[in-house]
Amino acid sequence: MLIQFKAVSKVYQMGEVAVHALHQNSFTIDSGEFVSIVGPSGSGKTTLLDVIGCLSRPTNGCYLFKEEEVQNLSDRDLARIRNEKIGFIFQTFHLLGRNTALANVALPLFYAGLPKEARMARAREALSQVGLSDRIHHRPNQLSGGQQQRVAIARALVNNPDIILADEPTGNLDSKSGGEIIELLHTLHKHGHTLILVTHDKELAGLTDRTITIKDGRIIGSEDPRKQMEHFR
Numbered sequence: 001m002l003i004q005f006k007a008v009s010k011v012y013q014m015g016e017v018a019v020h021a022l023h024q025n026s027f028t029i030d031s032g033e034f035v036s037i038v039g040p041s042g043s044g045k046t047t048l049l050d051v052i053g054c055l056s057r058p059t060n061g062c063y064l065f066k067e068e069e070v071q072n073l074s075d076r077d078l079a080r081i082r083n084e085k086i087g088f089i090f091q092t093f094h095l096l097g098r099n100t101a102l103a104n105v106a107l108p109l110f111y112a113g114l115p116k117e118a119r120m121a122r123a124r125e126a127l128s129q130v131g132l133s134d135r136i137h138h139r140p141n142q143l144s145g146g147q148q149q150r151v152a153i154a155r156a157l158v159n160n161p162d163i164i165l166a167d168e169p170t171g172n173l174d175s176k177s178g179g180e181i182i183e184l185l186h187t188l189h190k191h192g193h194t195l196i197l198v199t200h201d202k203e204l205a206g207l208t209d210r211t212i213t214i215k216d217g218r219i220i221g222s223e224d225p226r227k228q229m230e231h232f233r
């Protein structure tokens with residue numbers, strides 16, 4: 001089991017006011033799954049992804065990442081997990097503007113302590129996986145939105161993570177570049193990568209194996225076509 005939530009809650013304390021962003025959610029995600037998270041604005045999708053990605057800890061409940069209880073890990077351990085085991089893709093790409101595509105993609109490997117030659121070789125390989133071998137020396141402002149998102153995807157892939165998390169990866173793109181990103185994510189899944197993505201895009205959600213629906217901080221549905229099939233066997 002890659003991810004296991006047991007009654008996980010998240011409360012943001014804003015002075016006197018407690019914002020209950022997640023209420024006692026339980027679910028599991030296995031290696032190799034392609035899962036979408038959908039729900040209205042403010043329902044807790046980004047909060048859920050942040051907890052899954054070890055960017056924040058649950059307030060209550062238990063989260064096991066690869067059988068390890070996240071609550072008990074130090075900040076340093078969490079940072080190590082984020083760097084080595086999780087790839088992040090954001091709506092607004094989050095690339096470093098002064099760096100080339102190659103340097104952006106190689107950065108996680110620097111933090112992982114790899115020597116320069118190995119970093120460059122692996123960054124080139126990741127950029128070729130996303131079809132950008134001919135743009136490695138371009139800076140973000142010399143790339144289209146779709147190309148910038150592909151650089152971000154290469155950066156998420158470069159450490160060969162256990163899981164790739166994406167928050168509205170097509171949200172800032174026109175429909176053509178969005179479609180190309182959807183195709184790319186689908187290809188990564190076919191090659192065995194585990195992906196969890198938050199999306200408003202019905203086309204993208206429709207491609208995933210399972211859709212987790214969240215409303216007011218509660219998971220109200222976890223549609224899994226394969227599990228439904230099991231009832232008929």
Ligand SMILES: Nc1ncnc2c1ncn2[C@@H]1O[C@H](COP(=O)(O)OP(=O)(O)OP(=O)(O)O)[C@@H](O)[C@H]1O
Pocket residue numbers: 012013014019020021039040041042043044045046047048
């Ligand atoms: N850092 C924070 N501090 C306080 N409250 C927060 C914080 N982050 C999120 N919230 C609150 O938690 C709730 C869930 O927010 P979240 O960002 O997870 O929603 P979302 O489903 O991702 O929405 P959107 O579709 O608009 O991105 C909201 O009510 C929000 O105001």
Ligand SMILES: [Mg+2]
Pocket residue numbers: 045046047
């Ligand atoms: Mg959000």
